[in-house]
Amino acid sequence: xxxxxxxxxxxxxxxxxxxxxxxxxxxxxxxxxxxxxxxxxxxxxxxxxxxxxxxxxxxxxxxxxxxxxxxxxxxxxxxxxxxxxxxxxxxxxxxxxxxxxxxxxxxxxxxxxxxxxxxxxxxxxxxxxxxxxxxxxxxxxxxxxxxxxxxxxxxxxxxxxxxxxxxxxxxxxxxxxxxxxxxxxxxxxxxxxxxxxxxxxxxxxxxxxxxxxxxxxxxxxxxxxxxxxxxxxxxxxxxxxxxx
Amino acid sequence: xxxxxxxxxxxxxxxxxxxxxxxxxxxxxxxxxxxxxxxxxxxxxxxxxxxxxxxxxxxxxxxxxxxxxxxxxxxxxxxxxxxxxx
Numbered sequence: 001x002x003x004x005x006x007x008x009x010x011x012x013x014x015x016x017x018x019x020x021x022x023x024x025x026x027x028x029x030x031x032x033x034x035x036x037x038x039x040x041x042x043x044x045x046x047x048x049x050x051x052x053x054x055x056x057x058x059x060x061x062x063x064x065x066x067x068x069x070x071x072x073x074x075x076x077x078x079x080x081x082x083x084x085x086x087x088x089x090x091x092x093x094x095x096x097x098x099x100x101x102x103x104x105x106x107x108x109x110x111x112x113x114x115x116x117x118x119x120x121x122x123x124x125x126x127x128x129x130x131x132x133x134x135x136x137x138x139x140x141x142x143x144x145x146x147x148x149x150x151x152x153x154x155x156x157x158x159x160x161x162x163x164x165x166x167x168x169x170x171x172x173x174x175x176x177x178x179x180x181x182x183x184x185x186x187x188x189x190x191x192x193x194x195x196x197x198x199x200x201x202x203x204x205x206x207x208x209x210x211x212x213x214x215x216x217x218x219x220x221x222x223x224x225x226x227x228x229x230x231x232x233x234x235x236x237x238x239x240x241x242x243x244x
Numbered sequence: 245x246x247x248x249x250x251x252x253x254x255x256x257x258x259x260x261x262x263x264x265x266x267x268x269x270x271x272x273x274x275x276x277x278x279x280x281x282x283x284x285x286x287x288x289x290x291x292x293x294x295x296x297x298x299x300x301x302x303x304x305x306x307x308x309x310x311x312x313x314x315x316x317x318x319x320x321x322x323x324x325x326x327x328x329x330x
């Protein structure tokens with residue numbers, strides 16, 4: 001069973017294994033994280049297919065419909081965000097990735113509203129996302145700063161260990177921030193749902209609604225924004241002063 | 245006094261106390277986020293036109309300041325549900 005597995009109590013907010021299989025003698029589990037991850041990706045894929053069809057059918061001489069308008073607004077929003085943070089010259093290369101990341105994180109964090117366990121409350125998911133950012137930072141660092149990307153680690157020679165630890169701490173802190181925020185919301189809601197009897201839960205639904213609005217909607221949206229923002233800031237650090 | 249207590253139960257109890265102590269880390273981010281929000285409010289009062297920029301900068305700073313508290317939370321969760329000592 002994975003980390004945070006709930007025992008035989010009825011309070012459930014952990015990663016629960018659903019189906020066991022073995023690869024090379026290693027015992028592995030399909031957990032509820034995989035299920036909700038699959039549902040999130042399916043939702044986004046269906047939305048993308050509809051958007052693609054609406055864009056292909058669009059007539060440039062006519063006023064766009066409601067759905068197409070919303071899609072255009074969202075794309076312009078992401079473009080504006082990346083342009084503000086990464087500069088006019090580089091933004092178009094990264095706005096695709098930032099938009100994808102933002103859409104995935106928003107839908108994944110909001111999936112707690114639909115009774116799923118949010119996939120971002122599993123450390124494996126957030127660490128994977130943070131490692132993609134880590135690779136992007138260093139790929140672009142070597143691309144734009146060449147050897148200076150390595151030599152700046154030894155800049156004051158006494159601070160070399162601190163610089164190296166700082167580089168490694170970047171993906172750790174990014175992933176732990178997202179994971180901790182979403183997990184704390186999941187744990188609080190799980191404790192509250194396990195604490196009170198079902199009938200009482202029905203009568204005090206405004207409290208549950210308010211807590212869901214805070215933990216899932218507010219906290220989830222803020223953390224998706226912060227994750228994308230930090231990705232952009234870290235990547236644009238290696239573009240140099242004159243282009244930012 | 246400790247005769248009837250198995251060593252595993254003792255470790256579990258001490259881990260629960262440790263988890264509670266680890267959550268004291270929540271004080272720091274609370275104070276820090278409050279200071280950031282107060283300065284943000286003062287900045288909006290001084291320059292209401294820049295409200296959007298001030299809001300996004302403040303939220304980013306608060307989210308970064310929250311990290312240390314979340315480290316404490318991670319330690320507490322590990323002690324409670326994925327205890328390395330048992």
